[in-house]
Amino acid sequence: MDNEKNLNQSEIDNLLNLYQKENYIEAENLATILTKKFPKNPFVWRILGAALKKRGLLSESLIAKQEVINLLPNNSSAYANIGTTLMELGRLEEAKENLKYAVLIDPKFSEAYNNLGSTYKEIGNFKEAQNCYKIAISLNPSFAEANNNLGVIFRELGKLENAEEFYKRAISLNPEFVDAYNNLGNVLKEQGRFIEAENYLRKAINLNSISLEAHKKNLGNVLKELGKYDEAEDNIRNAIDIKSDYYEAHSNLLFLKSINSFNYKNYLKDANLFAKSVNDKINKKFTNWNCNTNPAALKIGFVSGDFKNHPVGYFIEGLLKEISSSFELYAYSTKPIEDELTFRIKPFFYKWSSIYGKKNDAVAKLIHKDNIHILIDLSGHTANNRLPVFGYKPAPIQFSWLGYFASTGLKEMDYILGDPYVTPYEESSHFVEKIWQLPESYICFTPTNINLKINTLPALSNKYITFGSLNKLSKITDNVISVWARILKASHNSKLFIKDKSFNYQKAREDFVERCSSYNINSKCLILEGSSPRLEYLSKYNKIDIALSPFPYGGGTTSVEGLWMGVPVMTKRGDYFLSHLGESIANNSGLSDWIAEDEDDYVEKVIKFSSDIEALQKLRISLREKLSSSPLFDIQNFAIHFEEAAWGMWKKWKEENIN
Numbered sequence: 001m002d003n004e005k006n007l008n009q010s011e012i013d014n015l016l017n018l019y020q021k022e023n024y025i026e027a028e029n030l031a032t033i034l035t036k037k038f039p040k041n042p043f044v045w046r047i048l049g050a051a052l053k054k055r056g057l058l059s060e061s062l063i064a065k066q067e068v069i070n071l072l073p074n075n076s077s078a079y080a081n082i083g084t085t086l087m088e089l090g091r092l093e094e095a096k097e098n099l100k101y102a103v104l105i106d107p108k109f110s111e112a113y114n115n116l117g118s119t120y121k122e123i124g125n126f127k128e129a130q131n132c133y134k135i136a137i138s139l140n141p142s143f144a145e146a147n148n149n150l151g152v153i154f155r156e157l158g159k160l161e162n163a164e165e166f167y168k169r170a171i172s173l174n175p176e177f178v179d180a181y182n183n184l185g186n187v188l189k190e191q192g193r194f195i196e197a198e199n200y201l202r203k204a205i206n207l208n209s210i211s212l213e214a215h216k217k218n219l220g221n222v223l224k225e226l227g228k229y230d231e232a233e234d235n236i237r238n239a240i241d242i243k244s245d246y247y248e249a250h251s252n253l254l255f256l257k258s259i260n261s262f263n264y265k266n267y268l269k270d271a272n273l274f275a276k277s278v279n280d281k282i283n284k285k286f287t288n289w290n291c292n293t294n295p296a297a298l299k300i301g302f303v304s305g306d307f308k309n310h311p312v313g314y315f316i317e318g319l320l321k322e323i324s325s326s327f328e329l330y331a332y333s334t335k336p337i338e339d340e341l342t343f344r345i346k347p348f349f350y351k352w353s354s355i356y357g358k359k360n361d362a363v364a365k366l367i368h369k370d371n372i373h374i375l376i377d378l379s380g381h382t383a384n385n386r387l388p389v390f391g392y393k394p395a396p397i398q399f400s401w402l403g404y405f406a407s408t409g410l411k412e413m414d415y416i417l418g419d420p421y422v423t424p425y426e427e428s429s430h431f432v433e434k435i436w437q438l439p440e441s442y443i444c445f446t447p448t449n450i451n452l453k454i455n456t457l458p459a460l461s462n463k464y465i466t467f468g469s470l471n472k473l474s475k476i477t478d479n480v481i482s483v484w485a486r487i488l489k490a491s492h493n494s495k496l497f498i499k500d501k502s503f504n505y506q507k508a509r510e511d512f513v514e515r516c517s518s519y520n521i522n523s524k525c526l527i528l529e530g531s532s533p534r535l536e537y538l539s540k541y542n543k544i545d546i547a548l549s550p551f552p553y554g555g556g557t558t559s560v561e562g563l564w565m566g567v568p569v570m571t572k573r574g575d576y577f578l579s580h581l582g583e584s585i586a587n588n589s590g591l592s593d594w595i596a597e598d599e600d601d602y603v604e605k606v607i608k609f610s611s612d613i614e615a616l617q618k619l620r621i622s623l624r625e626k627l628s629s630s631p632l633f634d635i636q637n638f639a640i641h642f643e644e645a646a647w648g649m650w651k652k653w654k655e656e657n658i659n
Contacts, residue, residue: 011034022054028048045067049061049067052064061085080111096116114132121152121153130154133150144173147170151184155190178215181207192500201215213246214239216235217249245277250273259552272432285393291371297328298647299350303376304384305384307341308341308342311403314446315443315444316345316446318444331353360392364389374396375394377401377408378402378403380406381408398412399416402442410432419437419442419588422581422583438642445564448534452535454621454624457617459616466494467494467546468547469548470498472500473500475550481519485516491606495525497527499537513528541566546568546610551574552574552576553578554574560632564624565624567620571585573595573597590626
């Protein structure tokens with residue numbers, strides 16, 4: 001190495017020995033002394049930069065690494081090293097430029113291509129990230145990390161089978177690769193292969209404890225899907241114990257608590273811990289806003305990762321079209337994936353901002369700078385939420401709506417938007433937020449623009465009733481199965497049609513058949529199907545005479561889609577937001593008689609309705625037309641209610657805050 005002759009061998013050996021034995025403080029001290037003795041020696045500057053980085057002193061490390069570049073202006077490793085440090089500092093554009101220069105100097109530098117790919121990923125440019133990872137692998141086919149990283153990109157793009165392939169390649173190249181096991185477990189979960197996912201996640205936990213909190217959280221999510229709620233909660237809580245500001249784990253815990261034996265006091269206790277973890281990281285909240293206090297149009301911001309083909313997308317598309325001329329709309333997208341629905345709704349927004357990869361404080365500053373009047377959370381504690389941003393209070397009014405069904409826990413969230421059924425005022429104690437009710441339904445669906453035909457009642461040709469559920473399999477608890485078993489027993493030759501992505505795999509089918517057999521449901525009564533493209537999925541309602549909503553976690557999108565396809569839905573009355581959802585849908589579709597008071601009433605009503613084939617056929621052929629003017633589908637009327645709510649919130653805020 002240039003200028004290394006200025007050092008004697010013992011100094012070189014001593015410095016390397018300290019660094020390799022992870023004595024980073026001593027390595028830093030010695031390197032600092034040596035840089036003063038040999039300021040033009042790149043070796044000591046490189047070790048100093050590396051030691052400082054290991055200690056988490058990134059800015060100081062950057063200074064040392066810049067000295068290496070000054071001394072070796074054409075050294076690809078020097079540019080690669082400074083690029084990775086810049087990436088960790090969040091200075092992504094600078095990181096990208098340095099890494100691009102590194103591979104320009106050395107086109108065969110596979111590690112630099114890998115790190116450049118990671119920089120592009122953080123920026124949200126998945127196409128370039130994918131290209132860089134592929135080049136890294138072509139240069140070094142045994143590069144396990146690059147294979148794993150390419151798997152991450154495919155997962156982000158929704159190409160789960162491709163992701164699985166590259167995670168498995170990474171593991172074959174490095175059987176001790178903890179992150180690859182963890183990532184593989186996650187992608188198997190998304191495919192509905194929960195047993196396999198559990199095995200890989202347990203392998204990750206057994207191999208390494210460095211990222212134990214992430215592995216525990218992910219295992220907890222898989223166990224939740226398997227219905228092992230207590231064990232799931234233990235794992236997620238363990239992740240939070242390890243890392244108290246692990247926001248994603250807090251959200252996973254709250255989601256779990258909201259669907260399993262909901263107790264609002266216990267839920268709010270955990271929600272308060274989440275809020276505390278958010279507030280502990282915030283140095284200063286916004287208390288003043290520059291938005292116009294007498295606006296002709298309110299600036300409304302929406303924060304979501306689901307501006308795409310997703311239930312949130314289906315419920316907001318029509319609304320955005322109707323209100324885009326009344327308000328100035330801003331989108332803050334937490335995920336970079338876009339599809340045809342994204343392209344349809346983008347024109348309704350005055351400004352579209354990707355906040356993927358951006359830090360919470362930076363996002364809060366962006367929103368505050370946009371002078372937003374009302375900021376809307378569309379995720380709650382579901383995936384890809386950015387609830388910590390709301391903790392900064394970047395807008396004077398903030399509310400949670402649509403994507404979740406319980407309190408966020410944040411006192412900075414002013415309202416939860418509901419309706420008389422899902423958020424009755426007598427349950428206001430369930431929320432940290434104040435309830436703001438829309439007068440009819442808190443949701444309004446945008447059907448597909450393809451006019452799918454409703455077939456005649458299947459029972460007319462089948463000569464038996466087909467009950468059905470297109471809800472996630474995790475909602476179908478053993479208690480639900482036991483109730484459905486009573487219905488099947490009472491309905492001669494009836495069938496139960498269930499569709500879930502996990503049924504793409506034979507093992508999941510076998511496990512479900514075994515669960516049902518323990519409640520004396522014969523496998524011949526079951527019709528099980530895996531996932532389908534959306535239009536094919538919707539057409540499957542033509543196989544169902546009566547839809548059965550699970551409880552307490554019932555159908556939302558599935559119920560509304562079923563109604564649109566002419567299929568009535570039996571639901572059970574609940575005692576908190578999530579369990580009330582079916583009541584809101586039934587009441588707002590004119591089917592209040594399809595709400596059961598308890599499990600016995602649920603069984604009795606299903607048997608009663610299924611015995612009148614003529615009435616079911618009449619309902620089927622008339623339901624879509626009736627729904628078109630109902631609160632669930634009348635988007636013009638819903639938009640009026642939404643606009644009135646927004647202006648009502650603003651008027652109230654002005655009365656309380658403007659003299």
